[in-house]
Amino acid sequence: xxxxxxxxxxxxxxxxxxxxxxxxxxxxxxxxxxxxxxxxxxxxxxxxxxxxxxxxxxxxxxxxxxxxxxxxxxxxxxxxxxxxxxxxxxxxxxxxxxxxxxxxxxxxxxxxxxxxxxxxxxxxxxxxxxxxxxxxxxxxxxxxxxxxxxxxxxxxxxxxxxxxxxxxxxxxxxxxxxxxxxxxxxxxxxxxxxxxxxxxxxxxxxxxxxxxxxxxxxxxxxxxxxxxxxxxxxxxxxxxxxxxxxxxxxxxxxxxxxxxxxxxxxxxxxxxxxxxxxxxxxxxxxxxxxxxxxxxxxx
Amino acid sequence: xxxxxxxxxxxxxxxxxxxxxxxxxxxxxxxxxxxxxxxxxxxxxxxxxxxxxxxxxxxxxxxxxxxxxxxxxxxxxxxxxxxxxxxxxxxxxxxxxxxxxxxxxxxxxxxxxxxxxxxxxxxxxxxxxxxxxxxxxxxxxxxxxxxxxxxxxxxxxxxxxxxxxxxxxxxxxxxxxxxxxxxxxxxxxxxxxxxxxxxxxxxxxxxxxxxxxxxxxxxxxxxxxxxxxxxxxxxxxxxxxxxxxxxxxxxxxxxxxxxxxxxxxxxxxxxxxxxxxxxxxxxxxxxxxxxxxxxxxxxxxxxxxxxxxxxxxxxxxxx
Numbered sequence: 001x002x003x004x005x006x007x008x009x010x011x012x013x014x015x016x017x018x019x020x021x022x023x024x025x026x027x028x029x030x031x032x033x034x035x036x037x038x039x040x041x042x043x044x045x046x047x048x049x050x051x052x053x054x055x056x057x058x059x060x061x062x063x064x065x066x067x068x069x070x071x072x073x074x075x076x077x078x079x080x081x082x083x084x085x086x087x088x089x090x091x092x093x094x095x096x097x098x099x100x101x102x103x104x105x106x107x108x109x110x111x112x113x114x115x116x117x118x119x120x121x122x123x124x125x126x127x128x129x130x131x132x133x134x135x136x137x138x139x140x141x142x143x144x145x146x147x148x149x150x151x152x153x154x155x156x157x158x159x160x161x162x163x164x165x166x167x168x169x170x171x172x173x174x175x176x177x178x179x180x181x182x183x184x185x186x187x188x189x190x191x192x193x194x195x196x197x198x199x200x201x202x203x204x205x206x207x208x209x210x211x212x213x214x215x216x217x218x219x220x221x222x223x224x225x226x227x228x229x230x231x232x233x234x235x236x237x238x239x240x241x242x243x244x245x246x247x248x249x250x251x252x253x254x255x256x257x258x259x260x261x262x263x264x265x266x267x268x269x270x271x272x273x274x275x276x277x278x279x280x281x282x283x284x285x286x287x288x289x290x291x292x293x294x295x296x297x298x299x
Numbered sequence: 300x301x302x303x304x305x306x307x308x309x310x311x312x313x314x315x316x317x318x319x320x321x322x323x324x325x326x327x328x329x330x331x332x333x334x335x336x337x338x339x340x341x342x343x344x345x346x347x348x349x350x351x352x353x354x355x356x357x358x359x360x361x362x363x364x365x366x367x368x369x370x371x372x373x374x375x376x377x378x379x380x381x382x383x384x385x386x387x388x389x390x391x392x393x394x395x396x397x398x399x400x401x402x403x404x405x406x407x408x409x410x411x412x413x414x415x416x417x418x419x420x421x422x423x424x425x426x427x428x429x430x431x432x433x434x435x436x437x438x439x440x441x442x443x444x445x446x447x448x449x450x451x452x453x454x455x456x457x458x459x460x461x462x463x464x465x466x467x468x469x470x471x472x473x474x475x476x477x478x479x480x481x482x483x484x485x486x487x488x489x490x491x492x493x494x495x496x497x498x499x500x501x502x503x504x505x506x507x508x509x510x511x512x513x514x515x516x517x518x519x520x521x522x523x524x525x526x527x528x529x530x531x532x533x534x535x536x537x538x539x540x541x542x543x544x545x546x547x548x549x550x551x552x553x554x555x556x557x558x559x560x561x562x563x564x565x566x567x568x569x570x571x572x573x574x575x576x577x578x579x580x581x582x583x584x585x586x587x588x589x590x591x592x593x594x595x596x597x598x599x600x601x602x603x604x605x606x607x608x609x610x611x612x613x614x615x616x617x618x
Contacts, residue, residue, distance in 0.1 A: 036411060101414055102552060104358065104548075105545070105596065106592075109588075109590075112585040112589030116584075119583070120583065228542070239415055243411070272425075272426040272430065273423050276422035279419045280416065287416070
């Protein structure tokens with residue numbers, strides 16, 4: 001019984017931490033740019049693919065094993081550096097200030113394009129990079145064994161969340177971003193370069209998506225179609241937590257992660273729709289999510 | 300009646316319908332099939348247009364599309380009901396009823412929250428459908444061949460007969476919708492789109508408008524799902540998946556909310572792009588579809604319907 005609860009909690013936490021990194025980028029981009037980015041899932045997949053390509057190259061160069069984490073970071077960074085100018089500068093900028101739903105549709109179109117770009121670059125075969133997963137050995141909890149790498153993901157998620165929170169609330173550039181979130185027009189009048197802030201925010205969002213992809217790559221087989229589920233799962237997280245809220249993404253990811261882990265162990269039939277169920281329930285009872293403050297109505 | 304006959308909506312529509320039915324005899328079978336599918340998608344798009352007139356966009360029309368499809372499919376396989384017209388009509392009514400039941404829940408929300416809640420509904424349905432093995436789970440199931448007034452057409456004409464039925468039923472629904480759009484409740488929807496609060500102060504209910512429009516959209520989506528299922532001869536949970544819903548939103552954005560025929564034109568464009576790129580570029584059809592979406596949103600942001608409207612306005616002025 002205790003073992004079972006521990007399993008559910010640990011599985012849930014590992015799943016939640018992965019989900020949190022994806023959702024953090026999504027919710028941050030929504031907070032700053034007011035864009036609910038469906039293509040976020042596509043960037044995640046690109047991160048996974050680029051890691052699956054770079055890590056074998058890294059090993060073939062005979063680099064020390066411990067530095068493989070560096071290769072994964074570089075691959076995530078590379079994806080963000082390539083994708084941000086194309087998406088934000090090239091396409092999304094044309095739609096700022098337009099209807100939110102229209103922009104969702106534009107990101108859906110970009111998502112479709114990214115799906116095929118993956119196929120064109122990496123083909124239809126599955127790629128495997130399980131080596132980094134063996135790096136940190138295994139840990140023992142009573143009668144349970146957990147791979148150290150999986151648990152390290154929890155640490156990574158906590159680090160990402162705290163880091164973004166710290167930058168936003170404790171540094172000057174962060175406060176500028178908060179000002180832009182609050183009112184882009186007034187911030188612009190005060191001399192803030194809004195386009196730069198948008199670009200930077202999108203870059204951070206894209207990097208987080210790619211980072212989640214990179215660090216998940218060792219756990220899964222990287223193949224066509226890994227992005228499609230991520231989209232709705234991360235949507236569910238940010239909807240539960242409230243769009244644009246970082247603490248909300250933490251709670252949302254934990255709720256979805258734990259609910260899913262509990263379902264996998266106790267009620268496998270419900271595994272697929274439990275998260276949609278959570279999302280629908282939250283929307284019905286608290287449509288603005290857990291951490292969304294009251295907003296004035298404009299007449 | 301002071302209006303000339305060719306200005307009459309009913310006359311125009313019947314003319315267009317007869318024209319399309321005749322054209323159906325001349326064009327190859329695959330195109331007949333593509334147009335039938337476009338009509339199915341167009342019906343769902345028409346539902347979203349109805350919502351859009353009230354300022355709402357549903358990102359989960361796969362929900363009603365799936366319910367309509369499964370209603371037709373289950374009536375066909377379980378109850379032995381194979382008459383296509385009856386199936387379409389029953390799916391329309393049943394899905395409309397489902398829409399009426401959940402509409403009060405959805406009608407409280409606006410903008411992205413409306414879109415997300417409708418998306419959540421469709422994904423819950425998806426999650427349930429792929430787990431019910433009795434109706435095929437994720438593989439779905441095959442529909443029995445349809446009949447028309449008790450007669451089963453030979454296989455070479457089956458597509459054409461369905462095409463004719465689809466055109467006639469959709470044609471009359473479109474006429475009714477045009478009348479609804481121009482009626483008082485239909486025009487209140489446009490006012491809600493402009494400024495909901497003022498409409499409320501003037502004594503109309505934005506909530507009721509949303510409920511009514513969602514119910515209509517649900518019925519249309521259900522009929523579209525049934526038609527798509529009958530045309531394909533197969534139904535699976537993919538009907539309710541979010542990517543399917545995304546295509547419906549695209550159709551309605553491409554068409555704009557001004558014109559009814561524009562919706563079917565947009566749906567046909569989507570189907571043609573899909574079938575051509577699927578045939579000639581099987582590995583990159585999503586890429587082409589995505590680029591097509593982006594370009595059409597950039598270049599015709601207010602939809603094909605705005606061209607139609609400009610054209611007819613100019614026609615009226617020149618007289």
